[in-house]
Amino acid sequence: MNQAQEDIVAVVADCKDGKGLADAMRALYAELDERIAGHKPTCWNHGDCCKLGSYGHRLYATSAELAYFRLGHASAWRDPGDSTSCPYQIEGMCTAREHRPLGCRVFFCDPEAQQWQGPVYEEFLARIKRIAEEWGVEYRYSEWLSALKAWPGAVSDVPMGRSVDPARRGVIELSVLN
Numbered sequence: 001m002n003q004a005q006e007d008i009v010a011v012v013a014d015c016k017d018g019k020g021l022a023d024a025m026r027a028l029y030a031e032l033d034e035r036i037a038g039h040k041p042t043c044w045n046h047g048d049c050c051k052l053g054s055y056g057h058r059l060y061a062t063s064a065e066l067a068y069f070r071l072g073h074a075s076a077w078r079d080p081g082d083s084t085s086c087p088y089q090i091e092g093m094c095t096a097r098e099h100r101p102l103g104c105r106v107f108f109c110d111p112e113a114q115q116w117q118g119p120v121y122e123e124f125l126a127r128i129k130r131i132a133e134e135w136g137v138e139y140r141y142s143e144w145l146s147a148l149k150a151w152p153g154a155v156s157d158v159p160m161g162r163s164v165d166p167a168r169r170g171v172i173e174l175s176v177l178n
């Protein structure tokens with residue numbers, strides 16, 4: 001693991017309340033998805049954009065998004081290894097839709113989407129920053145594949161809430177997302 005990867009693991013682990021963060025992120029993504037559905041964008045490439053390297057696409061996610069993603073996928077973590085494709089894309093389908101980051105939700109190759117993508121992305125990115133502040137996740141902006149590689153194998157050995165008083169940690173078990 002390089003320095004940047006160690007850093008993002010540490011930042012995510014500092015989340016003071018996994019349940020609080022998960023509830024906030026879930027609500028925000030629900031609002032975002034509703035907003036995007038209102039634009040009625042069309043998916044033309046059926047998953048090619050998730051083959052990040054060959055598509056010429058670099059996907060980034062904030063530390064709060066990675067914390068939420070980690071809570072949802074700790075038991076089904078996929079290390080991309082040397083691949084430049086997202087390991088959660090299988091046969092053209094995203095297998096991580098519930099927890100996928102903002103960039104995945106907002107991006108559509110539909111030319112019409114270019115009119116609203118930028119403003120919607122910036123608006124929700126700002127709100128994710130505020131959620132990160134609220135739940136003690138220091139802001140980082142990490143390249144997606146590199147971040148996935150930061151937790152190879154068993155990810156549960158880096159508990160969230162490790163640096164705060166245990167009494168303040170709240171419930172961080174994975175069951176909070178079930």
Ligand code: SF4
Nearest residue numbers: 050086088089094104
């Ligand atoms: S998380 Fe899902 S939508 Fe995002 S790049 Fe991976 S497969 Fe594609």
